[in-house]
Structures are given as structure tokens and as C-alpha cells.
Amino acid sequence: MEDPAVTAGPALAAALLVLTVTAALTGYHLRDRISRQMLTAVVRAVLQLAAVSTAIAVVLTSPWATAGFIVLMLTIAAATSARRVTTTIRRGRWVALPITAGALPILTALLATTAVPARTVAVLPIAGILIGGAMTATSLAGRRILDELRTRHGEYEAALAIGLTPREATLEICRTVAAHALVPALDQTRTVGLVTLPGAFVGVLLGGGTPAQAGATQLLVLVALLAAEGIAAVLTLEIIAAGRLPTPRTQAA
Structure with a gap:
């Protein structure tokens, strides 16, 4: 063959x-x-x-090396997202929190339920997928929220004038646009098998797995991504609402 x-x-x-x-x-x-x-x-x-x-090949021979590689992936993901959201890593260092909180707890849950076997060859690619998804959601949510605050700065100031706190005003204005960061993951999940055959499905098939195994793996990955990206988007909104990333108001101050 x-x-x-x-x-x-x-x-x-x-x-x-x-x-x-x-x-x-x-x-x-x-x-x-x-x-x-x-x-x-x-x-x-x-x-x-x-x-x-x-x-x-060397990394996968050791659980510790695999863990170190996952930390490296998280670091690079945070730096990439920071540049997208604030243009500099130093000002955007807080984006590491939603990426980490989105990816690692979901990975831990998958391992705890044994849905993903505790083998380096399985853990590393799943971790990479989750970190990548959380990074994308963080970047999209962060940019959309900050753009919305700039565009609707007058509404933000009006909300403060009527007694809302900065966090309440930010949440009132930006909840909807933060949710838009999940649209790519939602569309991929809705159309899987009908429009697209994503990477996990194809990867299992290329690796010699059965179509049933490929489908089960892809389903697990898609649902895990939705959870990870949802956590990342929510935390990105909360971090900006708390003033941890530069907003039009903090920049003016």
C-alpha cells in the first residue's frame, strides 16, 4: 500500500x-x-x-522534557499574543494568564479522565492544540475589546459618569465583542465533517488509525478547544476590565 x-x-x-x-x-x-x-x-x-x-524525538523520550517543551510553547504563545494585543511583550504580559488558564486545566482534565493517555506522544500534541487555541482566542478577544473601547470611548465615559465602575463599564460595552473571539472555533465545530476534516482527524488517519478513532479524537479536540478558548476569552475580558492591559482610559491617564 x-x-x-x-x-x-x-x-x-x-x-x-x-x-x-x-x-x-x-x-x-x-x-x-x-x-x-x-x-x-x-x-x-x-x-x-x-x-x-x-x-x-528527544523531547518525547522524557516526561520532564515534554513538560519543559509545553512551558516553552506557553511562553512563546504569550509573547505572540502580547504583541497582537498591546504591541509590546512587557505591557501585554498579563495575556499569559488566559492562555495558561485556558489550556492547562483542560489538558489536566483530559488526562485525569484518561480520555487522553498519559503518554508524551499523546500529551504534547494535545497541549499544543489547546495552547494554540487559547492564544488565538486571547489575541482576538483582546484586540476586539480594546478596539471597542476606543470606538465607544464616549459611552464608556458616560457609563462611569452614571456611577458604574471601570470594570462594570467595560463589561457592559465589551461582552459581545469578546464572544466574537469564539466564532472560528464555533464554526469549525459546527461544520466538522461537513465542510472540513481538521488536523486531528487527518493526523490519526495518516498515522494508521481507523476512521472511528479519528472521529473520536477530533470530537474530543474540538470540544476541548471550545472550553479552553471560552476560558481564555472570559479571562481576557476580565483582565482588561480590571485595567491590567492598557485601555484608552489608562493611556489617557
Whole structure:
């Protein structure tokens, strides 16, 4: 039987080149800066995945090395989200909380229920998926909330004038837009199997698993992602409402 896995070689290089050029051209049509960011993202992905592919075999041999790699993923996710939300890591260091609180408790619950076996080869990819989802939700929620506070700053000040606290005013204005951060995860969950076959499903199939195992794995991942991203979005809203990230009001002060 022919190997179903994607293999490194000239065919992969050619496909990546065509896809990268296509992405860059679409980005250039939208905005030149996005085009450059797409190219940079592809180059980084190639280098990072090459390094991870080399190191992962060593990491998976030790639970402690796996735990250390998860901490590294959390650190990078927090730094990435901080730049998206506040443009600097120092000002956005609080975003590490929703990412960590979104991903780690859900991972712990999956391990405690034995839904995910306590083996490094299973724990590491699930942790990566959850951390990535929590990072995306944190970035989306943070940017939408801060944009909403800038756009509706007059309403925010009016809410304060009638006696609401800064937290109450922020929650009143921004709850709805914070929920918008969950739209990608909701759409993916609603359409799974009908529009998309996400990564976990395909990965299990490529690894030799049965369609039933692939479906069970994907269902677990999707529901876990919803929970992790929901926690991350709520905590991002609460952190901004508490004044832990710069808002138009704190910047003016």
C-alpha cells in the first residue's frame, strides 16, 4: 500500500513555493505589510518545524522534557499574543494568564479522565492544540475589546459618569465583542465533517488509525478547544476590565 503521509522532497518544495507565492500575492493585494508578514511567517514555519522535527524525538523520550517543551510553547504563545494585543511583550504580559488558564486545566482534565493517555506522544500534541487555541482566542478577544473601547470611548465615559465602575463599564460595552473571539472555533465545530476534516482527524488517519478513532479524537479536540478558548476569552475580558492591559482610559491617564 502506498504511504499516505506527506514526505519531504522536491514535490513538497514545489508545492510550498507555489502556495507561498499565492499567499503573498493575495496579501499584497490587501496590504503590502500583510504580504511581507505572510512571507516571514512561511520562512519561520519552515525553520521552526525543521528544528522541532529534529528535537521532538528527544523531547518525547522524557516526561520532564515534554513538560519543559509545553512551558516553552506557553511562553512563546504569550509573547505572540502580547504583541497582537498591546504591541509590546512587557505591557501585554498579563495575556499569559488566559492562555495558561485556558489550556492547562483542560489538558489536566483530559488526562485525569484518561480520555487522553498519559503518554508524551499523546500529551504534547494535545497541549499544543489547546495552547494554540487559547492564544488565538486571547489575541482576538483582546484586540476586539480594546478596539471597542476606543470606538465607544464616549459611552464608556458616560457609563462611569452614571456611577458604574471601570470594570462594570467595560463589561457592559465589551461582552459581545469578546464572544466574537469564539466564532472560528464555533464554526469549525459546527461544520466538522461537513465542510472540513481538521488536523486531528487527518493526523490519526495518516498515522494508521481507523476512521472511528479519528472521529473520536477530533470530537474530543474540538470540544476541548471550545472550553479552553471560552476560558481564555472570559479571562481576557476580565483582565482588561480590571485595567491590567492598557485601555484608552489608562493611556489617557
